[in-house]
Structures are given as C-alpha cells and as structure tokens.
Amino acid sequence: MLFLGLLAAAPATTGVSERTRERASYDSEWRMNIGEATGAKAEEFVHEVVAGGKAAGREERIAHFKKALELRPGDPGNVVLEWKMAIMMLQSEPQMMEEGTAVLKHMMETYDHKAYYRMNNGSSGSDSPDMKMVHAAIMLSELTRDDGEAIKHIELAMDNLEWTFHKRTGDVEAIPKPKETESRFSMRPESLENRVAAWEKTVADAKAGKAVGPYEQVFAEAAVRVLVGRRKGEVQEALQGVVDRYAAKAGEPESPVVTAARAEAEKRGMVLVAARVPSSATAPVVAIVATRVGDDLTAGSWWAVPWMWGAVVVFLGTFVGVIVVGRRKRVK
Numbered sequence: 001m002l003f004l005g006l007l008a009a010a011p012a013t014t015g016v017s018e019r020t021r022e023r024a025s026y027d028s029e030w031r032m033n034i035g036e037a038t039g040a041k042a043e044e045f046v047h048e049v050v051a052g053g054k055a056a057g058r059e060e061r062i063a064h065f066k067k068a069l070e071l072r073p074g075d076p077g078n079v080v081l082e083w084k085m086a087i088m089m090l091q092s093e094p095q096m097m098e099e100g101t102a103v104l105k106h107m108m109e110t111y112d113h114k115a116y117y118r119m120n121n122g123s124s125g126s127d128s129p130d131m132k133m134v135h136a137a138i139m140l141s142e143l144t145r146d147d148g149e150a151i152k153h154i155e156l157a158m159d160n161l162e163w164t165f166h167k168r169t170g171d172v173e174a175i176p177k178p179k180e181t182e183s184r185f186s187m188r189p190e191s192l193e194n195r196v197a198a199w200e201k202t203v204a205d206a207k208a209g210k211a212v213g214p215y216e217q218v219f220a221e222a223a224v225r226v227l228v229g230r231r232k233g234e235v236q237e238a239l240q241g242v243v244d245r246y247a248a249k250a251g252e253p254e255s256p257v258v259t260a261a262r263a264e265a266e267k268r269g270m271v272l273v274a275a276r277v278p279s280s281a282t283a284p285v286v287a288i289v290a291t292r293v294g295d296d297l298t299a300g301s302w303w304a305v306p307w308m309w310g311a312v313v314v315f316l317g318t319f320v321g322v323i324v325v326g327r328r329k330r331v332k
Contacts, residue, residue, distance in 0.1 A: 019043060022050045029053065033127045035077030045071040049081070058088050076129075079111045083132045086139075104140045107133065108153070113160040119171050126215075134160050134219050138226060147230045154227045158257045161220055162246050165212065165255045172206035175199065209253025220256035224264050239265045240272050247275030 026037060026046045030053070037046045045068055052064030065081045072078060082103055089100030113133035137157035141150040178195040205211065224242065231238035242261035248254050258275075265272045 019047075022046050025050050025053075033077070033129055034080045035075060037072075039072075041071045052081075058092060062088055076111060076115050079107060079116070079132050080127055080129050082107050083136065086136070090139075090143075101140070101143050104136050104143070107136045108140065108156075114163065117164060117167060119168060130164070131213070131215050131219060133157075134216075134223075138219065138222050141226050141230070150230050151227065154223050154230070157219070157223045158227075158242070158246065161216060161223070161257055162255050164216065165257075166252075169206050169209075169211045169253065172211050173203055175203065207253060209255070209259075212256055217256045217260070220260040221263070223257065224260040228264060235268065236265070236270045236272075239270065243272050243275050 023043075023046055026049060030049055031037070034049070037043075037049075048064045048068035048071065052061045052068065055061040055064055062085055065085050069078055069081055086100045086103040086107070089096045089103065092100075111133060116129040116132065118128070118130045134157045137153045137160070141153035141157070144150040144153065178192060178199055180192065224239070227238055227242070228235050239261045243258055246255050246257050248258070262272060
C-alpha cells in the first residue's frame, strides 16, 4: 500500500520539479532581456517562453511565443519576443513573411527605443533589447516598397542611434572619479591608483567618441547603406544630409552615423564638406537659402526655379516701392 501511495504522488512531485526547472531556466536565460515574470499568469508565461526557446520547429517556437505575449500584454520586455517572432516569420513562407512585416510595424508603433537604454552598451549579447528598435526599423525599411516611407524608418533608426550615442557619452563622462579603494573583502581588491587610471581611460574614450556598443557601429553602417540604396542618383546629397543632420557640436565627438556616412562617401570617391551647422538662431533660414542658391547656381538652372523668380519679384517690388515713397515725400 505504501508503494502504491508513492506512485500516486510521483506525478505531482515531478510537475513541481519541472516548474522549478523552468523558472531557473527563465531566470538564467531570459529574465535579463525580457524582464520579470510576475502576476497570476507568471508560471504560464515562464512555461511558454522556455518551451518556445527549446522547441525544435520554427512554427512551434512561434506558437509558444504568441501565447507568452498574450499572457503578458503591453509589457516593454515583450519587444525581444516579438523580434524573435518577426525574424522566424520572415524566414518562412510568403504568407508568414507578411505576418512578420506586420509584427515589425507593431513594434514600431508600440515600443520606445529609449526605454531599453543600457549604459553597458549592449554587452549582454545579441538578445539585448537596447538595439531591437533600431534593427527593426532598418529591417522594415528594406521590406517597404515606398521609398519615402522606407527613408522615414531609416531616419528613425539613425535618430535612435544618435540619441543612444550622446546619452551614453554623457553618462560615461559623468562617472565620478574613484576616491576610495575597494573593500578588502572584495574577491579581487584593486588599488585606488589602478581604479583612477581605468576611470581616466573610460572617460577619455567617451570624449573621443568610443562609447559605442558592439552592434551600434554595424547598425549605423547598415542604415547608411539602406539610405543610399533608396536615394539612387542622389547618393552624395543623401550622405551630405546625414553629416548635416547629425553634426556634432563644438567639443563633442562624431557619432557612429556620421562616421558611417563619411566612410561610405570615401569608398565611393566622394568628398563631403564640413557639416553646415547654424551658428545662431537666425542662421537656419539663411543657411537653407544659401544652400539652395548655391546648388541652383552651380547647376546653372536658377532661371528655371520658381522660388528664385519669386525672390526676384519680391526684391524688385521692394525696390520700386522705396523709389515711389521717396518721390512722394519730395513732392510734398
């Protein structure tokens, strides 16, 4: 009788053990990148995520991740699961590819790149969420047929890369200088001199523009290549536009996006001018007009540009008006 009782209890014990193993697997492999699993449906969520990660077939993995997303709707950590789903769908049949594109669009509409910022520059691996929105924007731009819409996705990717670069650079430069030695109870205590030297190098690297994660420069180069592909016949103008748009202020390092644009131009034998950055609040309009005039005169077609004729009319109207007013004053 005792033996039969032990057999009857075995399934329950096995079930608890399995849940424990799933939780341990989730905590070690998933939690850092997709967040905590809490609430009434936490166990189900953990089960679906872990099962999806271990599933052998693509469709089975997608099915598990879909269930997991349903159990934790609206959580920012879901961006990693949606990304994984989108990639698997895009590697499948045409019908599934359309669904994958839809998932990427949902990501762009739902999540905010800034929510995934990490000062450790994405060193947690390829599943780190910090660059998922950038990668999704680049992928979506390649899948979008309309050039205008594709360029908007690319510009968003570049904007996010730029924000991350300057945010991290500022954060690293703001790290306080070490003042004390580590506790003697540390596993590997280090002298104050060594810690200060490491701090000085870290800050110097940031000021030199080296606060870049392992994937960020790669994404910057990919974004520039996609932009160039969408601006056929206007490659130099597109690259110059990147330099102008993301020009560094005085004393700031050049961002990965600008570095990528310059490298692409050099590869193509093109020369980009220094960034045309306005020097005052009134400069933007002057810079735009000067650029337009310079471009049109260089092209030798100023007479064919409607806005140039408008400027001439305004100038002549003002000149004639001044003459008329002057004559009226003399008559009086």
